[in-house]
Amino acid sequence: MRVNQNDLNTPVENTWCPGCGNFGILTAVKGAIADLVNEGFAELKDFVLTADIGCGSKIYDYIKINGYYGLHGRAVALAVGIKLANPELKVIAFGGDGGLLNEGIAHLVHAARYNSDITTVMHNNQVFALTTGQATATTERGFRGKSTPLGTFEEPLNPITLMIESGATFVAREFSYDVAHLKETLKAAIKHKGFSIIDVLQPCVSFHDTTEYFRKRIYRLEDEGHDPYDREAALKKAREWGYDLDPDARIPVGVFYINDEKMAYEEGWPSIRKGPFWKRKRERRWEDTIRKYVVV
Ligand SMILES: Cc1ncc(C[n+]2csc(CCOP(=O)(O)OP(=O)(O)O)c2C)c(N)n1
Numbered sequence: 371m372r373v374n375q376n377d378l379n380t381p382v383e384n385t386w387c388p389g390c391g392n393f394g395i396l397t398a399v400k401g402a403i404a405d406l407v408n409e410g411f412a413e414l415k416d417f418v419l420t421a422d423i424g425c426g427s428k429i430y431d432y433i434k435i436n437g438y439y440g441l442h443g444r445a446v447a448l449a450v451g452i453k454l455a456n457p458e459l460k461v462i463a464f465g466g467d468g469g470l471l472n473e474g475i476a477h478l479v480h481a482a483r484y485n486s487d488i489t490t491v492m493h494n495n496q497v498f499a500l501t502t503g504q505a506t507a508t509t510e511r512g513f514r515g516k517s518t519p520l521g522t523f524e525e526p527l528n529p530i531t532l533m534i535e536s537g538a539t540f541v542a543r544e545f546s547y548d549v550a551h552l553k554e555t556l557k558a559a560i561k562h563k564g565f566s567i568i569d570v571l572q573p574c575v576s577f578h579d580t581t582e583y584f585r586k587r588i589y590r591l592e593d594e595g596h597d598p599y600d601r602e603a604a605l606k607k608a609r610e611w612g613y614d615l616d617p618d619a620r621i622p623v624g625v626f627y628i629n630d631e632k633m634a635y636e637e638g639w640p641s642i643r644k645g646p647f648w649k650r651k652r653e654r655r656w657e658d659t660i661r662k663y664v665v666v
């Protein structure tokens with residue numbers, strides 16, 4: 371059955387501020403899922419969303435797909451668990467830069483290191499927005515907010531270099547107002563076997579409005595002939611912009627890095643190689659399974 375992206379709407383009232391970058395992400399995600407279903411890649415029932423707490427994570431309420439709403443910083447941990455329980459599912463984790471790079475950074479780094487076959491969408495507005503604008507790991511130096519009235523002085527973290535170095539096998543950056551480009555990258559990320567992440571530059575018009583800053587400085591990697599299969603070139607491109615709001619910056623968007631050759635985490639588990647547990651008859655007692663795989 372053909373799916374229209376509006377079929378994925380929910381009756382929940384949208385509480386994002388008018389003009390918020392999250393609207394672009396919502397449209398792109400619904401479009402990507404509808405396309406993938408219509409192209410025969412998966413059925414709607416195969417998609418699962420996870421989210422944590424934050425403005426970006428409210429996307430969970432606005433898409434009619436199965437999912438799990440977790441604690442702040444735990445979207446990736448939940449996604450890894452769901453994928454292990456049923457590797458046939460297409461699991462997408464949503465979180466802000468705060469949830470993913472502050473509270474949940476350990477989960478993110480290890481999921482990338484494992485190459486878990488999930489997709490992570492980072493709503494990166496460079497602040498804790500739901501709690502009205504405190505500095506996160508990607509906030510630029512000098513930002514004056516509720517928690518840093520004298521201005522931040524720490525260097526921001528670069529999630530693109532972090533993810534490539536951690537072992538992620540599909541690493542991209544997008545701009546939330548370029549919905550068509552984001553949708554295509556999302557489709558590629560979801561189809562990719564292994565850990566994929568898109569760092570979406572998502573201006574928070576209320577507490578960190580970078581809309582014009584990005585519009586003037588963004589360029590597409592594919593327009594400059596970037597080869598995403600070249601790891602060193604990917605790292606070099608990733609270092610071009612360090613998340614400070616430098617007026618002379620040029621900010622690449624698109625796919626930085628792809629590695630199609632690394633084994634996905636779930637493929638390494640002997641206990642699920644035969645497929646998800648729920649599809650299998652009780653073949654043996656748990657004690658027999660333990661005896662088979664654990665040397666005592
Ligand atoms: C462990 C934990 N720490 C802090 C909070 C409070 N809290 C809830 S939402 C939020 C901000 C979310 O920021 P971010 O993850 O960047 O998402 P955004 O709102 O910017 O989309 C914070 C700090 C919490 N709920 N749990």
Ligand code: SF4
Pocket residue numbers: 385386387389390391392425426495499500573574575576577
């Ligand atoms: S506070 Fe910022 S991120 Fe949250 S809905 Fe408003 S504009 Fe969007």
